[in-house]
Amino acid sequence: MKILFATPECAPFVKTGGLGDVSAALPPVLARLGHDVRVLLPAYAGMKVEGEMGAAIDIPAERHWPAAQLLPVKLASGVTLLLLACPELFDRTGSPYVAAGGQDHHDNHWRFGFLARVAAAIGTPGTPCAGWQADIVHANDWPCGLAPMYLADWRARVAREHRSASVITIHNIAFQGAFPSWVADPLEVPWQWRGLEGVEFWGQVSMLKAALQFSDAITTVSPTYAREIQTDEFGVGLQGVLQAKAGKLSGILNGIDTQTWNPRTDLLIAKTYGAQTLADKAINKAALQQRCGLALSKDAPLLGIVSRLTPQKGIDWVLAALDALIAGGAQLAVLGVGDRDLQDALQAMARQHPRSVSAAFGFDESLAHLIEAGADVFLMPSRFEPCGLNQMYSQAYGTPPIVNATGGLKDSVVDADLDPAQGTGFVMRSQDGQGFADAVARAFRAYGDKPRWERIVRNGMGRDFGWERSAREYESVYERALAVARG
Numbered sequence: 269m270k271i272l273f274a275t276p277e278c279a280p281f282v283k284t285g286g287l288g289d290v291s292a293a294l295p296p297v298l299a300r301l302g303h304d305v306r307v308l309l310p311a312y313a314g315m316k317v318e319g320e321m322g323a324a325i326d327i328p329a330e331r332h333w334p335a336a337q338l339l340p341v342k343l344a345s346g347v348t349l350l351l352l353a354c355p356e357l358f359d360r361t362g363s364p365y366v367a368a369g370g371q372d373h374h375d376n377h378w379r380f381g382f383l384a385r386v387a388a389a390i391g392t393p394g395t396p397c398a399g400w401q402a403d404i405v406h407a408n409d410w411p412c413g414l415a416p417m418y419l420a421d422w423r424a425r426v427a428r429e430h431r432s433a434s435v436i437t438i439h440n441i442a443f444q445g446a447f448p449s450w451v452a453d454p455l456e457v458p459w460q461w462r463g464l465e466g467v468e469f470w471g472q473v474s475m476l477k478a479a480l481q482f483s484d485a486i487t488t489v490s491p492t493y494a495r496e497i498q499t500d501e502f503g504v505g506l507q508g509v510l511q512a513k514a515g516k517l518s519g520i521l522n523g524i525d526t527q528t529w530n531p532r533t534d535l536l537i538a539k540t541y542g543a544q545t546l547a548d549k550a551i552n553k554a555a556l557q558q559r560c561g562l563a564l565s566k567d568a569p570l571l572g573i574v575s576r577l578t579p580q581k582g583i584d585w586v587l588a589a590l591d592a593l594i595a596g597g598a599q600l601a602v603l604g605v606g607d608r609d610l611q612d613a614l615q616a617m618a619r620q621h622p623r624s625v626s627a628a629f630g631f632d633e634s635l636a637h638l639i640e641a642g643a644d645v646f647l648m649p650s651r652f653e654p655c656g657l658n659q660m661y662s663q664a665y666g667t668p669p670i671v672n673a674t675g676g677l678k679d680s681v682v683d684a685d686l687d688p689a690q691g692t693g694f695v696m697r698s699q700d701g702q703g704f705a706d707a708v709a710r711a712f713r714a715y716g717d718k719p720r721w722e723r724i725v726r727n728g729m730g731r732d733f734g735w736e737r738s739a740r741e742y743e744s745v746y747e748r749a750l751a752v753a754r755g
Contacts, residue, residue: 381414
């Protein structure tokens, strides 16, 4: 199949979260399975892309839509990156979504509406990529959410055998791309789809709702999250739409990049190791303690966190338990950035207990890898987590995670107390501070039983979290979507 993967971010070129990792990892695996995959990405300011450059493809101005170019770059992975160059929309300071001053770009509806429209155009016989029409337009999150709507609008004028299918992946339903109703005019939302059965959401235009209404298939990033977002608790107002579309909704657990995140080959850690050389993991623990200024101790249970520092991630539960953990001899190494009050609280604990607590704020790839390798236990007690990646990284690195029973955390961690033979971590029994404290206590008891702990560690390191399984599930989704589009 010819697959267009439309995304607002793709690591390492631009990344604000897990979507960037997925956009970097999934398309190359699909290419290895024999598909012709191209990734459509805005050409943001300051991006550095290495690869074989192709001839620029002109996209002429049309009515009020701007002129642009597609810049093809053949990457070493075998995937062709299509950079959407439109300086008036994408050549700006700040992040893809937020200006340097911290406010959303004032015209995000227009910027990403254009991205979605170009994605849809590549899925039509009039594709700007001469001779290459996508069979599948795979849109990701709200910034690409109008692509399925545009395709649905144009489909009536396309012969059945030339129709493309649309797929939307929800990476986090909390981000919905809701804008004032007046944007429907410049975005050319068809009149018949401006109401409740179309894009209207509480008096606004929701780009994500548009995608849910008009896609041939809907996916999200874990089976549990697919169930959760159909409930009032997690659906963020779109649960009714998802219940109505449940027949085309699939939950596919994300994979991880097993080349970047592999303790046997990781050059960012102090000493590489594997399941057969577990003694070398202790070298990384000592290196982490030294780097963070913690007391050098082989026996102190060292807890690690790499996360956004927000209540959603359960950081307040960690803070509430921290005095007791320190009193019990534990250490904590934190890397992240987020809410000021949580950062201040962690910094205060680090000042009060400098040999037991370390808190680093910002982004540091080498420290992130060293925490995964050097910690004994990884903490990820998120209140909700569509998929999560760090709990998979930690298992691969022999660092059993403590997680909440939600989303992809529930789908990827086997509780060692409920399944002693296959357990890889510890799953909270209740979603509150007491549930977190209980999970930590259970982990510490296991840590004190070295043969049992080594079995849990080896179980985690033996899991296959690569993208191949997930990519084959996406293949099946694509095939079903194409059958719907051309049926």
